[in-house]
Amino acid sequence: MSASMSRVDDQPLLVVSDLQVEFRTSDGVAKVLNGVSYHVDAGETMAVLGESGSGKSVTAQTIMGILDTPPAHVTGGSVRFHGEDLLTVSPERRREVRGSGIAMIFQDALSALNPVFTIGFQIAEQLRLRQGMTRREARRRTIELLDLVRIPHAARRVDEYPHEFSGGMRQRAMIAMSLALDPEVLIADEPTTALDVTVQAQIMDLLKEIQDERQMGLILITHDLGVVAEVADRIAVMYAGRIVEEADARSLYRRPAHPYTEALLDSIPRLDLKGQQLRTIRGTPPSLLNVPPGCPFHPRCPRAAEPCRTTLPTRVALGVGRASACHFAEEVVSRG
Amino acid sequence: MTEPTDAISSTTSRGAYAAATTEGRQRGLWSDAWRNLRRQPTFLISAGLILLVLVMAAFPQLFTSVDPTYGDLSRQRQLPSVDAWFGYDNQGADIYARVIYGTRASVVVGVLATAGTVLIGSTLGILAGYYGGWLDALMSRVADVFFGLPFVLGAIVILTTLNAPGSTPGPVRIVAQVVLSIALLSWPVAMRIMRAAVISAKQNDYVKAARALGASSRRIIFRHLLPNCLAPVLVYATIALGAFIGVEATLSFLGLGLRSPVVSWGVMISDARDYVRIAPHLLLFPAGFLTMTVLAFVMLGDAVREALDPKLR
Amino acid sequence: MAEPILSVRNLVKHFPLRVGVVFKRVVGHVRAVDGVSFDLHRGETLGVVGESGCGKSTLAQVLMRLEPPTSGAVTFEGRNIFDMRGAELRRLRRDIQIVLQDPYTSLNPRMTVGDIVGEPFEIHPEVAPKASRRQRVQELLDVVGLNPEHINRYPHQFSGGQRQRIGIARALALRPKVIICDEPVSALDVSIQAQVMNLLGELQTEFGLSYVFIAHDLSVVRHLSDRVAVMYLGKIAEIGTETSIYEHPTHPYTQALLSAVPVPDPELRGRREVIRLSGDVPSPVDPPSGCRFRTRCWKATDLCAEQEPPLTLRLDGSDADREHPSACHFAEPRPHVVA
Numbered sequence: 001m002s003a004s005m006s007r008v009d010d011q012p013l014l015v016v017s018d019l020q021v022e023f024r025t026s027d028g029v030a031k032v033l034n035g036v037s038y039h040v041d042a043g044e045t046m047a048v049l050g051e052s053g054s055g056k057s058v059t060a061q062t063i064m065g066i067l068d069t070p071p072a073h074v075t076g077g078s079v080r081f082h083g084e085d086l087l088t089v090s091p092e093r094r095r096e097v098r099g100s101g102i103a104m105i106f107q108d109a110l111s112a113l114n115p116v117f118t119i120g121f122q123i124a125e126q127l128r129l130r131q132g133m134t135r136r137e138a139r140r141r142t143i144e145l146l147d148l149v150r151i152p153h154a155a156r157r158v159d160e161y162p163h164e165f166s167g168g169m170r171q172r173a174m175i176a177m178s179l180a181l182d183p184e185v186l187i188a189d190e191p192t193t194a195l196d197v198t199v200q201a202q203i204m205d206l207l208k209e210i211q212d213e214r215q216m217g218l219i220l221i222t223h224d225l226g227v228v229a230e231v232a233d234r235i236a237v238m239y240a241g242r243i244v245e246e247a248d249a250r251s252l253y254r255r256p257a258h259p260y261t262e263a264l265l266d267s268i269p270r271l272d273l274k275g276q277q278l279r280t281i282r283g284t285p286p287s288l289l290n291v292p293p294g295c296p297f298h299p300r301c302p303r304a305a306e307p308c309r310t311t312l313p314t315r316v317a318l319g320v321g322r323a324s325a326c327h328f329a330e331e332v333v334s335r336g
Numbered sequence: 337m338t339e340p341t342d343a344i345s346s347t348t349s350r351g352a353y354a355a356a357t358t359e360g361r362q363r364g365l366w367s368d369a370w371r372n373l374r375r376q377p378t379f380l381i382s383a384g385l386i387l388l389v390l391v392m393a394a395f396p397q398l399f400t401s402v403d404p405t406y407g408d409l410s411r412q413r414q415l416p417s418v419d420a421w422f423g424y425d426n427q428g429a430d431i432y433a434r435v436i437y438g439t440r441a442s443v444v445v446g447v448l449a450t451a452g453t454v455l456i457g458s459t460l461g462i463l464a465g466y467y468g469g470w471l472d473a474l475m476s477r478v479a480d481v482f483f484g485l486p487f488v489l490g491a492i493v494i495l496t497t498l499n500a501p502g503s504t505p506g507p508v509r510i511v512a513q514v515v516l517s518i519a520l521l522s523w524p525v526a527m528r529i530m531r532a533a534v535i536s537a538k539q540n541d542y543v544k545a546a547r548a549l550g551a552s553s554r555r556i557i558f559r560h561l562l563p564n565c566l567a568p569v570l571v572y573a574t575i576a577l578g579a580f581i582g583v584e585a586t587l588s589f590l591g592l593g594l595r596s597p598v599v600s601w602g603v604m605i606s607d608a609r610d611y612v613r614i615a616p617h618l619l620l621f622p623a624g625f626l627t628m629t630v631l632a633f634v635m636l637g638d639a640v641r642e643a644l645d646p647k648l649r
Numbered sequence: 650m651a652e653p654i655l656s657v658r659n660l661v662k663h664f665p666l667r668v669g670v671v672f673k674r675v676v677g678h679v680r681a682v683d684g685v686s687f688d689l690h691r692g693e694t695l696g697v698v699g700e701s702g703c704g705k706s707t708l709a710q711v712l713m714r715l716e717p718p719t720s721g722a723v724t725f726e727g728r729n730i731f732d733m734r735g736a737e738l739r740r741l742r743r744d745i746q747i748v749l750q751d752p753y754t755s756l757n758p759r760m761t762v763g764d765i766v767g768e769p770f771e772i773h774p775e776v777a778p779k780a781s782r783r784q785r786v787q788e789l790l791d792v793v794g795l796n797p798e799h800i801n802r803y804p805h806q807f808s809g810g811q812r813q814r815i816g817i818a819r820a821l822a823l824r825p826k827v828i829i830c831d832e833p834v835s836a837l838d839v840s841i842q843a844q845v846m847n848l849l850g851e852l853q854t855e856f857g858l859s860y861v862f863i864a865h866d867l868s869v870v871r872h873l874s875d876r877v878a879v880m881y882l883g884k885i886a887e888i889g890t891e892t893s894i895y896e897h898p899t900h901p902y903t904q905a906l907l908s909a910v911p912v913p914d915p916e917l918r919g920r921r922e923v924i925r926l927s928g929d930v931p932s933p934v935d936p937p938s939g940c941r942f943r944t945r946c947w948k949a950t951d952l953c954a955e956q957e958p959p960l961t962l963r964l965d966g967s968d969a970d971r972e973h974p975s976a977c978h979f980a981e982p983r984p985h986v987v988a
Contacts, residue, residue, distance in 0.1 A: 198905060226913045267842070548742065549772050550739050647803075
């Protein structure tokens, strides 16, 4: 359904629609995703913004097909890549798409890389297995890739182990690895959270550049409102397993249409504003085992009224590419 | 990823806390653990079983009036009957009476050897893990030396050194010696487990916070490290208990442990080994009691471990 | 100006780097903190910012006397804390407290909240008689915005933000004068950070606390600090009032750091000038000679490799806001660092 907003005739590259995922634990069933839909086009950066437990990473893992089952179970929805539903294809086809169609980079590059193999071996292995390259070809291509992500002395460092790389270099190596099979969509799950600001800027630049060059679709998963503001074309805000607001970057920051987004923007300290009063959001994100009835945000929402406590708000479309799941979306967006 | 335990706000638990506060009592880990244990069926069943075994060990005459050492070869390996519920063994002695009288030696060896191993091992493990440095290096190397000794060989050396060949030490003395040799040879395992647990627990920020408050080493060890490091040692202890009862049998079989007329389950099991096919009841009954006892201790250990972990309660 | 409550002089902390299993050899030193000096005044917040490996967390440990210093002095109310022993040291523990970063590991999972917040009173029984402790604990929970009835709950029953409040209540129990906050909000969700920051601000006013606020997030530090010290590889690169550091930084590192922080405003995208530093922070085991920042600095000359720039006042004749110590041979303001 979100696909219809920007494109009508031709399919977007990757469309997630009405995704439902639950975690079956001994404490009960946690509905981690409750009908999540978004899409990403070639050359576009889609930012998924949310706090821990909002389901932003679970969505990414569902797209990649790397959820741990059990406890996670996909109970509904589809993930269409070039129109093909990845949730129903054979495991072989799924593996084929993984890496060459959709690739992913993680927050913690140190644990995402295997410590007992060299960086070069880990990248080259994929090239040999998936693209049938010879050892020599794979090595040459690996050095090219490390060069591409601007690892200095790539020809030498290709034989080093992950622990010999600094945090920023490891993240670069992981980006190189994810690019090895020329993916059309790259999912970056908190790619710079573990990095220092100066290195973060380098990595975001690199991602942006590579994306422009290859016209890759980029799904950027993060909690950092600053990073999103710098790179995102469109933004989906997630809360308690739902997308509560969807908008292009400028509109979302200028006139948020959901009280959660609004409160989030008011609650972060800004480098360029001194002494602004931070508005706090009361309470804590809900436990997914025990989501409040009605709108899941209502216990923390300053605008909560009667319908919020009882009725789950539906998506309200607010012009091209904008939507908000709030009973009072129009009021919020027009607050001035 | 998701934290299901977060933000619990069920009304029932809130009511319970309100009740506790009006009572005016502040609870702690141990009292909470005890309250939890008293309501746990696994704990009640295992504690009941262990109590029964202990009574059997202390007062065997309450359970049987038959002399366990009296053998009559005419009833050799007879099957269970009304006269002898568990049948007769190779010497024609009553198996039921022997199992009952065998409890004492087995349980005493098992429990004391486990207690000794865990006490020595955990104490040294905590000290090595907490203080580190040369103390850790020294103790770890000493532990390695003991660890390197083959168990049975080590026990043979210890027991033959303590008892001159041909001498017949009394049952109390021999049990003490067996317990001692087991504890002496197995404490390194408990020490390693405890040391590893302490080293990882010590890194936690709550230890740092306690030090910043000026807490003494004693307080950090007893309040912070011990409760958080007990679980793996408890698991090891429950497994070790069964193994140690078996070790006692091995030593008896080698003529170094208990000898007639003292009976133990281990001795009975090793006596039965040649007759498993023709008279399985010789093995079945002592082995069954041994299994039940070990199971009871394993259950007890699990229940205590869970009670001490607020997340599992 | 009034006498500082805490003053740090030439503080050095080197960790020996050892190799070998049984016989360990020292092969070098991690120069975590390498000559740091600053003053903390009563009722003020001194922010300490820097990237990972700059030594800010080690600084916290040494200030708390959790690690012995290699050299240098820290004076609290006129006495060097490293000379304190016995009763005097115990007294110091009451005066300086710490709030740690990770709310998940900073609370003992097997202690009730009542025991955690009450532990300071058990260690320092003279502060509160046994009979009143329970009430004191409940008051503390109330002060940090938790339900005092939750005294018998365990840490895992609370969310990250609530746990951080428990940690703050514990630090507050002995009525300290100085609290060292080591990244107190960086492990929290964005929607929770503001709550904890506001709480720290309120407590400061209420109890007249002085904070050393250590963080890597420059926006958070700006929001809470009166003065700010920027650290790089174990040294202070620049120190001054919040305005002078954020509006008129003169050290290239501070300038680069500030320009790299993403601003949550898409309108400014592409309009801000971001200084791109090349490479990573060098290893603190073998820091560059002279100025430690020179390997990544666009202004570096031979002078920077030869002579270490001292942290002194660099601008003369300009207004007070701009005048602050900076450790750069070529310190100069740069317009529009922060958009």
